[in-house]
Amino acid sequence: MAEVNLVEAVNMALARAMEEDDNVVVLGEDVGVNGGVFRATVGLLDRFGKERVMDTPLAESLIAGMSIGMAAMGLKPVAEIQFMGFIYPCVDQLVCHASRLRNRTRGRLGCPMVLRAPFGGGIHAPEHHSESTEAIFAHIPGLRVVIPSSPSRAYGLLLAAIRDPDPVIFLEPKRIYRLVRQEVPDDGTALPLDVCFTLREGTDLTLVTWGAMVHETLQAADALADQGISAEVIDVATVKPLDAESILISVEKTGRCVIVHEAARTAGMGAEIAARLCDEGLLSLMAPVKRVTGFDTVMPLPRSEHYYMPNVKRILKTCRELVDYA
Amino acid sequence: MAEVNLVEAVNMALARAMEEDDNVVVLGEDVGVNGGVFRATVGLLDRFGKERVMDTPLAESLIAGMSIGMAAMGLKPVAEIQFMGFIYPCVDQLVCHASRLRNRTRGRLGCPMVLRAPFGGGIHAPEHHSESTEAIFAHIPGLRVVIPSSPSRAYGLLLAAIRDPDPVIFLEPKRIYRLVRQEVPDDGTALPLDVCFTLREGTDLTLVTWGAMVHETLQAADALADQGISAEVIDVATVKPLDAESILISVEKTGRCVIVHEAARTAGMGAEIAARLCDEGLLSLMAPVKRVTGFDTVMPLPRSEHYYMPNVKRILKTCRELVDYA
Amino acid sequence: MTRIAEFAVEYIQFLDPAGKPTQDIPPHLAEAEAITPMYRLMALTRTFDAKAIALQRTGQLGTYASSLGQEAIGAAVGLAMRQDDVLVPSYREQAAQFARGVTLEELFLYWSGDERGSRYSGPQFDFPISIPIATQSCHAVGAAAAIKLRGEPRVVVEGCGDGATSKGDFYESLNLAGVWHLPVVFVVSNNQWAISVPRSRQSGAKTLAQKAFAGGFEGVQVDGNDPVAVRFAMDNALERARSGGGPTLVEAVTYRLQDHTTADDASRYRDAEEVETAKQSDPMIRTRRYLESLQAWGDEDEAALKEECGRRVQEAVEAYLATPPEPPEAMFDSLYAELPGALTGQRAEAIKENSDG
Amino acid sequence: MTRIAEFAVEYIQFLDPAGKPTQDIPPHLAEAEAITPMYRLMALTRTFDAKAIALQRTGQLGTYASSLGQEAIGAAVGLAMRQDDVLVPSYREQAAQFARGVTLEELFLYWSGDERGSRYSGPQFDFPISIPIATQSCHAVGAAAAIKLRGEPRVVVEGCGDGATSKGDFYESLNLAGVWHLPVVFVVSNNQWAISVPRSRQSGAKTLAQKAFAGGFEGVQVDGNDPVAVRFAMDNALERARSGGGPTLVEAVTYRLQDHTTADDASRYRDAEEVETAKQSDPMIRTRRYLESLQAWGDEDEAALKEECGRRVQEAVEAYLATPPEPPEAMFDSLYAELPGALTGQRAEAIKENSDG
Ligand SMILES: Cc1ncc(C[n+]2csc(CCOP(=O)(O)OP(=O)(O)O)c2C)c(N)n1
Ligand SMILES: Cc1ncc(C[n+]2csc(CCOP(=O)(O)OP(=O)(O)O)c2C)c(N)n1
Ligand SMILES: [Mg+2]
């Protein structure tokens, strides 16, 4: 079994899904002969032909909207938006149609589509190539928003997303596309959507995160362990619908929670998690719920983006604050 | 001094702003001879001419994008999006440009535009005419999001929004467009952006809300008073940037907080407010922070929309829960 | 300077406002058998329309968008399509929807604000009414791409208004249809108004048909109040699409005789005179006159048709009014194929909060 | 059927790839005085370009989009404009930006990922580079509307690529420009590729110039590697716009000789042969040959120009490399005209978190 990195795992899941279901098609800008600007769709054109691997014109609203049309007709389109910074023209089709088609027709028509987009900063890319706005999509009823943080979760979650009968926004943390390699059996096993993954058990503090920040968070947990602090690390993975239950149970045990995300703080997903804790978990809280996040600023261009990104140092500092909290 | 309702106050502010600054222009679908589908722009065409009151083609991305172009050239466009349900094609231009132009050019070009849109449910309108997705915009750094809840605040806040040198999303709660009349002096006095308004002082509980829900919330506060419970009512008004300070101070006093909004619960602005309380205000909390909101469902069509809308009964029930909290 | 590309827009009309042929009608469209079904459908739609407005005025229906004066387009389009073709409609295509098998009761339910009105018992793959202007164009080309991928002899027909032609989605879809050679027909009901914005302020293009050139295919303009012209253009366009010839744009020129919707008051922005003039071009008049000229229609037929339409509409109204609203949990039950665990609590909350207890 | 509208696209070329006139050049464009400034600007741009790629390869610049082979368009467009006209550029219009007075150092800063690279010391109302494809079209028509409102004799020039013509924003802007008769020129640099998608898969339209017909105005196609043709078309279009004649779309046919950006590897998707063929049409070659044929350019001029370009670029590189990065709080300081109170805490936090202490 070969070891694969995250983007290769995405590719593997796409190939698997296309292999097992003729209705699965891939579309987007440069997904064909170029294999995607990050190579996520590489090889698919040769293997499945240009009928099923479609380079579209440069038009994101169209990509979302035509996927809806395809999905309603029984295909399972997996569309790529080249970078999350170019996903905004899709918002209209996603809010007004993808998320509503089943409900609007009381189940007559479904919308089994996946919209994939690489997201997140830290790779010194041009403007608009470093966005993290998952919270916008998490606010929209009827959508699922899924974010893998490792090769195996990328494989299992993407398969689940493609098989799911409803629309899924699948956001891929491109900073860690090639960070680690893992043995991922290509056996078609999907992972459950709608549940968090506990990556590390702990008793003193719960760290909640997703996407690329999982890595900094795990590093922070290691460093905390060296200081004798036992941190539980939860990868939310599916930010919509949110499995608040798992987080509540963890914080019931630890009494402390730090949420880490790259996105801007205000009205980010961290707020929702904190709000759930502040409602259903208040009595277990031994310290304030803190968020280590991007600032409420435009993500700076590459020369200054490191000022914006949450890092291990910031996570650790916040954890210490909570542990030291009266 | 005439008494005006909320939509008339909007109209008054528009006329005032156009009167005092030649750079102010109004544009949108049906804003000219028709005076807007809700009559917010009525009379402006006659008074200021078709150069400054422009019916655009039916194209929302264009309306946002051309406003940016106008604003960069020194005009102060006030664009109307006919209903918030049709604002999504603007998201791209707002996220990628309006919110960034000043920052991107390090102050060389500004973007003094206002995008107005009626929003919210409860008026038995067709699909997409009852949306409340302020949280999406509140997540975007560089924007302001302002929501009036009375004729006088509509007048004062809209004037402030138009005079503001940065982009403002101005959301008008159409359910209360004609609910009450108030004496509003047309004296050009703006209200401050970025601060909450305390509409009612109280000691037992803080009710935080905005838009049309201010009215149900005030009714709930009345009913609570009858029960001997003193509720403070805060109208957030500017949901971005959020004046969390005022809310924190209030909850420090009351120890209890209920947030009321029409929008879907998950990742709504209520979450952000709860998160701030759970971080900076934890020690003052004598009970969980509760949200009375729309459900995480698509807003139902008119026959069932009342199932979705928060109402006085739900607010009261939640308030009682908190007051009775151990 | 070298001329490297040339384009032209043709205009098609067979029946003038008085129902007199302006040119030879192709035999298969000239006969009463071809015309009568369209006429009957137009009459049914008009009856439905009048009833819908009456219901709205008396608080028994929600906001309603009348298709008065535009019925020829829907009738011709709907009847030109095959059953397994796919209609992707806007909100003003009642006649086409009826032709497709959407029931009167379903459309009453829809306009009352009830999701069940879009759970068509008839055409299973027809799209529900799209309210956000032109967004449905993208669905149409997506559906057409699915059909093409599967090699099926089906065609997608998208309907929209003149205002819709200003939207990016409309154009992005034209462009895709052109470059992918998709089996789709775009039918633009140019009724001269987008609420209060007249056609002349909507686009500087002389015709809306020429928008097709931007997508690299043919556009044609027809008299949209002449069902024969619409049917002729549709037959051609559908045949072309079905046989792999790619997309066509059909601009059907008509006039919105009513307010934009029951929430609108068109007298604010347009002259009564213009409306009166437009009434002379009413598609029902010319169609009846033509049928009469064929000796294929008379007062008795008309009376019987009136009676039948009235009865069908009345039955549908009764069935609609007798349909109890859905329970509160309905807003959860079709949101996802299966309700996510995260929402079970809210579903219970909704039931509880909306119970009388 | 009646023909109700006709359209045609013309193609303009004055210099063939060898620099030989293919038709009479209008006198004011035929002379060396008209050509030399364009040639010099093209050379400067090409020198900048080569340096930018070298810097990127050695980790001293961020991702960079080369304009190799497309310099004639920018040079002709930029020099045709008046100072108080407004340029609304995409990311591949270096020559036009230089012509406008954007400095080499600013563009190096920009491509290094530094916001100060868009705080142009020169053209105060020119728009910064737009990365999201075609979004800038809307800004262009908005700016043009502002100019028209004020009755100023200024013109807005929007630049974009062939891929951009597929986007809704592009079309919505064309449509507005047409119906409002705006003083704007849309310049489409059709370099045959949108990353890996060839022009033929981008649109079924035979020319991109004909997209203008959807907006109701003229489109013209020019040889984009012929600076005289581009200049001629631009002079006409600018004059038309300035004198109230409304918009024009200029499709400039060229070829992207380099990878899409330094992050791309074009050999994955296009034949080396195609690129080699395209090199024969290099705009620099034909311009130089033509100047030589006028006896207006020789080896010495060329050597002096090379030296000058090299020196200017080197000076700019040094100034750029000597520019220290901004402090962390810069991300707050131009976000709003005045920092909202709600953000003062975060600003302090950012300074603290990014300090060494
Ligand atoms: C995207 C969008 N913007 C605005 C509206 C509000 N609106 C509803 S109908 C309409 C005019 C549509 O005109 P047209 O396309 O000509 O269709 P018609 O109503 O004339 O049939 C507008 C602006 C909408 N439904 N969708
Ligand atoms: C809206 C949007 N979608 C996708 C991208 C990613 N992208 C950058 S350049 C490009 C191709 C642009 O092609 P074209 O318009 O022909 O311009 P060129 O690069 O050839 O000059 C794409 C897809 C983007 N920048 N913006
Ligand atoms: Mg219309």
Ligand SMILES: [Mg+2]
């Ligand atoms: Mg290109």
